[in-house]
Amino acid sequence: DVKVTQSSRYLVKRTGEKVFLECVQDMDHENMFWYRQDPGLGLRLIYFSYDVKMKEKGDIPEGYSVSREKKERFSLILESASTNQTSMYLCASSLTTGPLSAQHFGDGTRLSIL
Amino acid sequence: AQKITQTQPGMFVQEKEAVTLDCTYDTSDPSYGLFWYKQPSSGEMIFLIYQGSYDQQNATEGRYSLNFQKARKSANLVISASQLGDSAMYFCAMRERMDSSYKLIFGSGTRLLVRP
Numbered sequence: 001d002v003k004v005t006q007s008s009r010y011l012v013k014r015t016g017e018k019v020f021l022e023c024v025q026d027m028d029h030e031n032m033f034w035y036r037q038d039p040g041l042g043l044r045l046i047y048f049s050y051d052v053k054m055k056e057k058g059d060i061p062e063g064y065s066v067s068r069e070k071k072e073r074f075s076l077i078l079e080s081a082s083t084n085q086t087s088m089y090l091c092a093s094s095l096t097t098g099p100l101s102a103q104h105f106g107d108g109t110r111l112s113i114l
Numbered sequence: 115a116q117k118i119t120q121t122q123p124g125m126f127v128q129e130k131e132a133v134t135l136d137c138t139y140d141t142s143d144p145s146y147g148l149f150w151y152k153q154p155s156s157g158e159m160i161f162l163i164y165q166g167s168y169d170q171q172n173a174t175e176g177r178y179s180l181n182f183q184k185a186r187k188s189a190n191l192v193i194s195a196s197q198l199g200d201s202a203m204y205f206c207a208m209r210e211r212m213d214s215s216y217k218l219i220f221g222s223g224t225r226l227l228v229r230p
Contacts, residue, residue, distance in 0.1 A: 009157075033218075043205075043220045058217075090159055092218075099147040099209045099216045100166045105159035 003027070006091050006106035014114055019078040021109055023091030032074035033092040033103060034058075034066065036085075043090065049074055050097055081113045117141065118208055118221035126227050127196045134181070135191040135224045137206030147209040148189040149218070150180065154202045162204075165189055193226075201228045 007022035033048040045058030047066040055066050063085060067075040078085055088110050092103040119138045127133040150162040163175045165182045173180040181190040193200055206221040
């Protein structure tokens, strides 16, 4: 079974802090994704990566950056956290970029910015 | 324009009965994938089942089956013999081409509550 592990289930940070969310997958998947999920807005794609050191902007990249130094690890960085970044963050990975490749998700990180 | 439409915000089903969750989609790409995910209150997103646009047969995975009607652009999830643990949000999603790769687009979800 695919295992996608997010470093924290719950995280509380302060406004202005630099926040790191870590995600690791153990299935040698090429693609990794970061989403945020908000009530009434559904899941929105922040960034994705289809290879090591490669990254692409999703629908809402503003205020975020990502890092993929190794194939199995994809980090989401909030450069200067703000209260409107309080959300549920979900990491996912998929084997290939094709349309039939399922995305497998981690357990999510509930991030609160105070 | 809405790409994935789930018209049932919430549904009830009696334990041990079958339930169908509706999903319609819109795409002009001939090659696409359709997926269903389950999200319990604990928050994790669990992959359930998928259907490829060229698949001739409906996908099945244990108690889950996907009723794929390509001409109607619908991909309904059928859960047979509902269990209390099936209570969750269910999301339909479609993977379609976005520039050089494929993007996963989610519907708004259906909250299913299984009654004992």
